[in-house]
Amino acid sequence: MADAKRPNQLLRNLNAKVAAIPMVATALVVFVGCTIWTIVHSFTKSKLLPKTDFVGLDQYERLWKTNKWLISIENLAIYGICSLVLSICIGFFLATLLDQKIRFENTIRTIILYPFALSFVVTGLTWQWILNPDFGVQKIVRSLGWESFAFDPLYNQDIVIYGILIAAIWQGSGLIMVIMLAGLRGIDQEIWKAARVDGIPKWKTYIFIVIPMMRPVFVTALVLITAGIVKVYDLVVAQTNGGPGIASEVPAKYVIESMFKNQNLGQAFAASTMMLVTVLIILVPYAYLEYGGKRRAK
Amino acid sequence: MTSTSSVSIKHLDLSFGAVEVLKDLNLEIANGEFLVLLGASGCGKSTLLNCIAGLLDVTGGQIHIKGENVTWAEPSERGIGMVFQSYALYPQMSVEGNLSFGLKNAKLPKDEIKKRVQRAAEVLQMEDLLKRKPAALSGGQRQRVAIGRALVRDVDVFLFDEPLSNLDAKLRADLRVEIKRLHQQLHNTMIYVTHDQVEAMTLADRIAIMKDGLIQQLASPSEIYNKPANKYVADFIGSPSMNFFLGAVNTDGAPTFETAGQTIPLTGYEFVSSPAAGNAWMGIRPEHIVVGEAAEASDFKIDTSVEIVEPMGSDTVVWCEVMGERIRIRIDGQSSVEPGDTLRIGFDAARLSLFEKTTESRI
Amino acid sequence: MQNKYNLEGPQGTKPRKRLSGTNIMLYGTLLVVAFYYLLPLYVMVTTSLKGMPEIRAGNIFDLPVDITFEPWVKAWSTACTGLNCDGLSRGFWNSVSILVPSVALSIAIASVNGYALANWKFKGSEVFFTILIFGAFIPYQVMLYPIVILLREVGLMGSLWGLVVVHTIFGMPILTLLFRNYFTSLPDELFKAARVDGAGFWGIYFQVMLPMSLPIFVVAMIIQVTGIWNDFLFGVIYTKPDIYPMTVQLNNIVNSVQGVKEYNVNMAATLLTGLVPLIIYFASGKLFVRGIAAGAVKG
Numbered sequence: 001m002a003d004a005k006r007p008n009q010l011l012r013n014l015n016a017k018v019a020a021i022p023m024v025a026t027a028l029v030v031f032v033g034c035t036i037w038t039i040v041h042s043f044t045k046s047k048l049l050p051k052t053d054f055v056g057l058d059q060y061e062r063l064w065k066t067n068k069w070l071i072s073i074e075n076l077a078i079y080g081i082c083s084l085v086l087s088i089c090i091g092f093f094l095a096t097l098l099d100q101k102i103r104f105e106n107t108i109r110t111i112i113l114y115p116f117a118l119s120f121v122v123t124g125l126t127w128q129w130i131l132n133p134d135f136g137v138q139k140i141v142r143s144l145g146w147e148s149f150a151f152d153p154l155y156n157q158d159i160v161i162y163g164i165l166i167a168a169i170w171q172g173s174g175l176i177m178v179i180m181l182a183g184l185r186g187i188d189q190e191i192w193k194a195a196r197v198d199g200i201p202k203w204k205t206y207i208f209i210v211i212p213m214m215r216p217v218f219v220t221a222l223v224l225i226t227a228g229i230v231k232v233y234d235l236v237v238a239q240t241n242g243g244p245g246i247a248s249e250v251p252a253k254y255v256i257e258s259m260f261k262n263q264n265l266g267q268a269f270a271a272s273t274m275m276l277v278t279v280l281i282i283l284v285p286y287a288y289l290e291y292g293g294k295r296r297a298k
Numbered sequence: 299m300t301s302t303s304s305v306s307i308k309h310l311d312l313s314f315g316a317v318e319v320l321k322d323l324n325l326e327i328a329n330g331e332f333l334v335l336l337g338a339s340g341c342g343k344s345t346l347l348n349c350i351a352g353l354l355d356v357t358g359g360q361i362h363i364k365g366e367n368v369t370w371a372e373p374s375e376r377g378i379g380m381v382f383q384s385y386a387l388y389p390q391m392s393v394e395g396n397l398s399f400g401l402k403n404a405k406l407p408k409d410e411i412k413k414r415v416q417r418a419a420e421v422l423q424m425e426d427l428l429k430r431k432p433a434a435l436s437g438g439q440r441q442r443v444a445i446g447r448a449l450v451r452d453v454d455v456f457l458f459d460e461p462l463s464n465l466d467a468k469l470r471a472d473l474r475v476e477i478k479r480l481h482q483q484l485h486n487t488m489i490y491v492t493h494d495q496v497e498a499m500t501l502a503d504r505i506a507i508m509k510d511g512l513i514q515q516l517a518s519p520s521e522i523y524n525k526p527a528n529k530y531v532a533d534f535i536g537s538p539s540m541n542f543f544l545g546a547v548n549t550d551g552a553p554t555f556e557t558a559g560q561t562i563p564l565t566g567y568e569f570v571s572s573p574a575a576g577n578a579w580m581g582i583r584p585e586h587i588v589v590g591e592a593a594e595a596s597d598f599k600i601d602t603s604v605e606i607v608e609p610m611g612s613d614t615v616v617w618c619e620v621m622g623e624r625i626r627i628r629i630d631g632q633s634s635v636e637p638g639d640t641l642r643i644g645f646d647a648a649r650l651s652l653f654e655k656t657t658e659s660r661i
Numbered sequence: 662m663q664n665k666y667n668l669e670g671p672q673g674t675k676p677r678k679r680l681s682g683t684n685i686m687l688y689g690t691l692l693v694v695a696f697y698y699l700l701p702l703y704v705m706v707t708t709s710l711k712g713m714p715e716i717r718a719g720n721i722f723d724l725p726v727d728i729t730f731e732p733w734v735k736a737w738s739t740a741c742t743g744l745n746c747d748g749l750s751r752g753f754w755n756s757v758s759i760l761v762p763s764v765a766l767s768i769a770i771a772s773v774n775g776y777a778l779a780n781w782k783f784k785g786s787e788v789f790f791t792i793l794i795f796g797a798f799i800p801y802q803v804m805l806y807p808i809v810i811l812l813r814e815v816g817l818m819g820s821l822w823g824l825v826v827v828h829t830i831f832g833m834p835i836l837t838l839l840f841r842n843y844f845t846s847l848p849d850e851l852f853k854a855a856r857v858d859g860a861g862f863w864g865i866y867f868q869v870m871l872p873m874s875l876p877i878f879v880v881a882m883i884i885q886v887t888g889i890w891n892d893f894l895f896g897v898i899y900t901k902p903d904i905y906p907m908t909v910q911l912n913n914i915v916n917s918v919q920g921v922k923e924y925n926v927n928m929a930a931t932l933l934t935g936l937v938p939l940i941i942y943f944a945s946g947k948l949f950v951r952g953i954a955a956g957a958v959k960g
Binding site (some may be wrong): 020032115129130251255259268271287 | 694697699700701705716717773776777778781796797798799805837863887893909916934938939941942943950
Binding site (some may be wrong): 308309311355356357358359360367369370 | 666668670671672673674675
């Protein structure tokens with residue numbers, strides 16, 4: 001034992017370390033490095049090329065005075081809140097329907113989930129067509145006799161964001177349903193039996209017993225939806241390209257246009273940093289609850 | 299007819315599609331009786347309990363509880379309380395919430411609910427746990443809360459579905475005594491499903507041993523142990539399990555059992571009906587085989603050589619080959635026996651069990 | 662059921678109405694739901710099979726009267742993007758040539774990462790993994806530009822391989838998580854036995870872990886193929902017009918401002934682009950669900 005050489009700490013697991021280089025590089029260089037780089041450069045007056053002339057919070061001041069950005073934020077808020085509430089409600093509702101030991105469960109699940117396999121571009125273009133006032137839903141309702149019916153979200157500044165919302169819910173609610181259904185199936189069947197012996201009606205069992213038990217599933221769904229909301233870009237580009245006018249602009253699109261079209265890197269960096277802040281506001285409490293909380297409990 | 303029975307099951311059938319789980323099952327359970335449904339997994343014992351609770355729809359037959367036909371009644375209307383293996387406590391509610399949720403839902407007056415919760419907590423000695431959440435309780439405490447939830451329903455029939463299976467051995471023994479004490483205190487009818495024969499033997503007034511959806515024997519623990527109705531029951535009850543010899547009953551003169559060239563006198567054996575000749579199994583429990591001086595005084599004795607010795611402390615299990623069968627003998631833990639020793643063993647005809655060879659039922 | 666035993670009163674199965682109110686509501690709702698989710702697919706298919714006069718005259722829900730496959734042919738081979746007029750075929754082959762190396766590389770790297778994290782933990786490995794998972798939630802926009810600079814430095818900007826690297830990087834969090842969880846769930850004894858037998862890092866990976874992990878590789882492939890095929894953002898930023906992937910090409914065809922809008926061609930093009938993920942989805946069934954459940958619930 002005594003003459004066995006103690007292996008060098010760095011060389012221990014050398015193969016594993018070598019194998020992990022791509023992961024370490026991605027984590028450090030891209031996720032940490034690039035993020036910091038962008039945050040730092042959001043305090044500069046970079047235009048066409050990144051520079052290091054620091055101008056403090058100038059970019060942010062300009063950002064919050066830009067009409068297009070304010071509309072983007074407003075859209076994101078409306079879209080975000082609606083899609084959060086609707087996705088969770090619809091997803092849970094559909095999951096409870098599928099949980100009733102129904103026939104054709106697989107078929108219906110397949111139907112509800114297939115839009116999730118499609119890209120946002122395909123989704124956006126499809127709904128652009130369905131919502132086309134001259135050929136789509138509006139025309140059909142009118143041809144049924146309701147002449148004054150107006151539903152042209154993609155051409156009406158006031159409701160355009162809801163047109164995008166319809167497409168987004170169609171595309172994404174299947175995912176939430178599948179997550180919720182997995183959560184429901186994870187509930188101990190004996191809980192249901194106990195509730196029946198106690199004489200508790202089904203809807204009450206869902207509300208007072210099952211939903212509280214599914215808290216982690218709801219949190220997961222919430223985090224996933226939020227991360228998706230902030231990233232929303234392709235859907236808008238395909239469905240409205242920000243129009244009519246700038247009525248359906250979103251922050252992600254603002255960033256990319258400042259970056260590659262308007263040659264205003266400083267604005268792009270400031271705007272993307274704001275997006276990051278939004279995500280952190282959601283993610284930090286979640287991470288605290290999920291990881292910090294666990295450590296305290298056990 | 300049903301007035302003396304607490305629970306009465308008549309011609310009960312249950313099938314899932316083509317699979318028959320319970321077949322024409324009849325069972326009368328008396329008021330205040332502690333009945334244990336015992337069997338290996340898949341024998342239909344839990345299914346039967348779920349039928350009694352109303353958690354499964356039966357395919358045929360009737361279930362009466364307290365003289366009322368409840369075959370089509372909802373579980374909550376049957377006057378039963380149920381305790382589950384996984385406890386099935388509502389995790390987001392305090393112990394008090396768990397106990398009172400069903401009562402609140404039944405719109406009972408507040409002070410009545412309070413009274414019942416208080417009483418259940420007293421009976422189960424968990425007054426100081428009422429404000430806690432299930433996650434903050436130990437397994438044993440959780441199961442007590444689950445029992446409490448059945449208790450507050452103020453019902454006559456308690457159903458237990460393997461309530462102790464999730465607990466470790468020590469806790470299981472403690473709670474077993476607790477359930478027995480509860481039964482002696484409350485005198486409720488209790489139907490208890492388990493696969494553990496120790497639980498069954500210690501708790502039951504009567505045991506129903508089930509196999510393939512049929513009740514093999516319904517009798518008191520001592521009768522099941524001493525006079526098993528068939529070879530399956532004989533083999534299932536007792537640990538280590540019974541030794542069996544295949545041979546034939548001879549009724550020329552005094553009845554005897556013949557196997558491997560040996561003749562075992564059956565004088566003293568209580569035949570179910572008059573003895574008939576024919577092929578049969580002879581069973582003898584390891585603890586009913588005696589050695590030493592006692593063997594000399596037995597109806598039948600034989601020499602054997604010890605193969606394996608398993609000391610267990612309180613007693614020792616000795617393996618040896620007798621009449622062509624490898625058998626187990628349970629002897630005192632203090633006796634010193636070594637492999638290779640020659641051992642004189644013996645047993646009495648009164649201790650034997652005989653089963654017809656093909657039907658395997660007791661003769 | 663006849664009364665075999667002369668029992669009185671209720672017996673046997675509780676009679677239930679097949680068409681109870683609850684059931685009508687339940688199946689009615691499901692029917693409406695299924696209708697809503699299927700509608701766009703129906704509209705896409707029917708529109709793509711109609712001629713333009715028929716589209717202008719009728720409404721989008723009508724079944725096609727004269728079925729024509731011309732829109733499909735046009736979408737595939739001659740539709741114009743504003744830059745060129747060789748249809749989606751170019752985008753399709755671009756996407757294929759992006760897809761194959763991206764899927765292979767990202768899965769190879771992530772599976773080794775996951776294996777190292779599950780079985781060969783070293784000091785700091787969990788920290789890097791946590792950063793990686795949190796990185797999945799950072800909006801891409803924050804990292805877009807610095808990556809442009811990095812790619813330019815190594816000479817991959819605007820090239821197919823640059824995009825492959827980007828897909829590998831951004832696929833890494835979910836895939837690493839997937840593989841790590843899978844390898845962690847394999848019995849530890851297996852790994853220990855292989856080590857006692859003298860196998861090393863790569864030996865165990867190739868001879869013990871890989872042969873047992875076919876299902877999880879299929880799940881990873883489903884995730885990556887649909888994800889990369891559906892990508893738009895990275896394609897438009899990190900490549901040049903002549904190697905644009907299919908989604909970008911599609912958007913350029915449909916939203917090009919020149920000429921008369923040909924809705925039937927647009928829908929045919931949209932369907933063509935959606936076809937690959939749809940085929941994967943319908944062919945993989947439960948594995949697809951398992952993929953998203955693995956990514957979502959455990960994440």
